[in-house]
Every structure is written in C-alpha cells, then in structure tokens.
Amino acid sequence: DWIMGNYAEEAVAKIREQVGDEEVILGLSGGVDSSVAAALIHRAIGTRLTCVFVDNGLLRKNEREQVRETFEKNMGLRLVVVDAVDRFMNALAGVTDPEQKRKIIGREFVEVFQEEAAKITNAKWLAQGTIYPDVIESAGAKTKKAKTIKSHHNVGGLPETLHLKLLEPLRDLFKDEVRELGIELGLPAEMVYRHPFPGPGLGVRILGEVKREYADLLREADAIFIEELRNAGLYDKVSQAFVVFLPVKSVGVMGDGRTYEWVVSLRSVQTTDFMTAHWSHLPYELLGKVSNRIINEVRGINRVVYDVSGKPPATIEWE
Numbered sequence: 001d002w003i004m005g006n007y008a009e010e011a012v013a014k015i016r017e018q019v020g021d022e023e024v025i026l027g028l029s030g031g032v033d034s035s036v037a038a039a040l041i042h043r044a045i046g047t048r049l050t051c052v053f054v055d056n057g058l059l060r061k062n063e064r065e066q067v068r069e070t071f072e073k074n075m076g077l078r079l080v081v082v083d084a085v086d087r088f089m090n091a092l093a094g095v096t097d098p099e100q101k102r103k104i105i106g107r108e109f110v111e112v113f114q115e116e117a118a119k120i121t122n123a124k125w126l127a128q129g130t131i132y133p134d135v136i137e138s139a140g141a142k143t144k145k146a147k148t149i150k151s152h153h154n155v156g157g158l159p160e161t162l163h164l165k166l167l168e169p170l171r172d173l174f175k176d177e178v179r180e181l182g183i184e185l186g187l188p189a190e191m192v193y194r195h196p197f198p199g200p201g202l203g204v205r206i207l208g209e210v211k212r213e214y215a216d217l218l219r220e221a222d223a224i225f226i227e228e229l230r231n232a233g234l235y236d237k238v239s240q241a242f243v244v245f246l247p248v249k250s251v252g253v254m255g256d257g258r259t260y261e262w263v264v265s266l267r268s269v270q271t272t273d274f275m276t277a278h279w280s281h282l283p284y285e286l287l288g289k290v291s292n293r294i295i296n297e298v299r300g301i302n303r304v305v306y307d308v309s310g311k312p313p314a315t316i317e318w319e
C-alpha cells in the first residue's frame, strides 16, 4: 500500500532525526501497537533499539516463542526476554480482588521493566506504542476526571523516574492505520490482526486467585478455542474470543469412574467499540467440537460452558 509505504519512510526519517545517534528502549508486549512501534523504530535505527519483553506467566500459549521468532530471529531486533513468572506468581498469591490483581500486575511490570532499563545504561529514549485514540482518551480523562470502571493499563504508563525522553511514533495513527503500517513493515498478519488482549493478560481471565496450575490449564483450553475458530473461518468475524477459568469443580464421568474437575467458559463477542458488545452466535457444531477437544485434551477440565451475556450489563472480560 503506497500510502503506508510513504508513511513508513517519513516516520523512519523523523525517528532518525529525533533520536540522532542515541539509544532507545521499548517495552514489547506482543500486542499490535508495541509490535508495530518496535518494527518501525528498528527499521529506523536497527540495534540502537532494545526491546524488553516480560514473561509474567499470564501470556497465551507459545506467545513468548512467537515474539522471539518474529522480532529476534526474523527481524534481527535486539530483544531482552525476562522470565519473571515466579515473581508475578508470588506477588499474586492469595490475592482475589480483581482491581488488586490489576494493580499488582501493573506494578510488577513497571519494576521489572525499570530494572532492565537500568542495565541499558546508554538509553536516552523510552519508546511507546501510543496511538491517536490513547492520546484523546488521556486528554479527556485529565479534563473530565473520567471515572474508570476498571483500571485499564497497558504496557504504557511507565513512570517519569526513568528520566528518558519519550518517543511515540504512532501518535497520529488510528488502529486500522497502525495495522496497515505493521503489514507494510513485514509483521505477520496473525500478529497484526490478533484480537485485543488485556494488559493483565490471563490474570483477569482466571477468576479469583491466580495460580500457575490454573494458568497452564487455561492456556491449553484457550489455544484450542482459538485454533477451532480459525479452522472454521470465524476468527476474523468475531471481535474478541477467549476462555475464562472458573475456580469451581464439578462432577463428571469418565469410563467407570467419576471425575471432579475444573470448569471453563468460552467467551466470544461482536463489537465495534468494546463499550457495548453482543455475544457471538457461534455454530453449535463449533461449540460442541471445542468442548469435546478441551475435555478430552486438557486433563483437569471436565466441563465447558458458553457465556451468553451482553455488555452491558456484563463486561467482556469476567473481571
């Protein structure tokens, strides 16, 4: 696309001019915005960009490997992967309140990122994948003191204590333009067109206390649901789809015996703005297949339900 091609060239020139010969760090979440920002800045300044990816134990199946593959292996980008799983799990142990969980996950991320940033002693710039709607939203929040129903924090919002200059090359772009730019820069379509994933990740899809065991089961179940949606050609037709782990056990039968295992819920919604949403009318055959596969393949789950609640009054996520 020639428009985004031009945009990329201009943006690259602007980044080079702004940054000069200084170094840049960026917190890469694997989401669209930070990924496109990373690819763009990497094109402009190569290895003078270092990206930090934090594995908090709440990522989707294979997410860490996919980020390594795309950015490190295929793009030659300088990437630091931090395994902070123990740290996040310890911080979350015993915590059941959703807002508390969000705050802990956000706080741990900032701390881990700061520790890594401190090691990159030459960095003068902090890059962020801020896009135009974020700019508007935070301006609105300042003037109107908007009440947030949930504290939505992305990987952004890092504190000023880092003493770095801000580099935000996507500030003028809408989401669909960011996606086009991502394709132009050679990012895989599956990454660029992936459903939104909340900053706290699986942390808000495991109801109540987060445990490693729950996260492992949820990752497997979620991957099956997404795979079957893709196979049915429906992934791009729904706005967001995922599995929720319910810390509830129910009775089942297997062979001659009884089982007493966990329950998960499938969630899939249609929406344009994520402020209101309808549940997706997925084909029964698909729901049946996903349920069978999860129960047969994920040892520890013996019941699958489907969430048929709209927003409002329900939210898209369960926490």
Ligand code: XMP
Binding pocket: 102, 150, 151, 152, 153, 154, 196, 197, 198, 199, 200, 204, 240, 274, 311, 314, 315, 316, 317, 318, 319
């Ligand atoms: P809800 O659940 O409020 O979600 O209907 C609306 C959209 O926002 C996403 N979401 C979050 N994103 N941090 C994020 O970055 C969060 O804490 C968070 N909570 C919800 C949700 O996935 C949906 O797309």
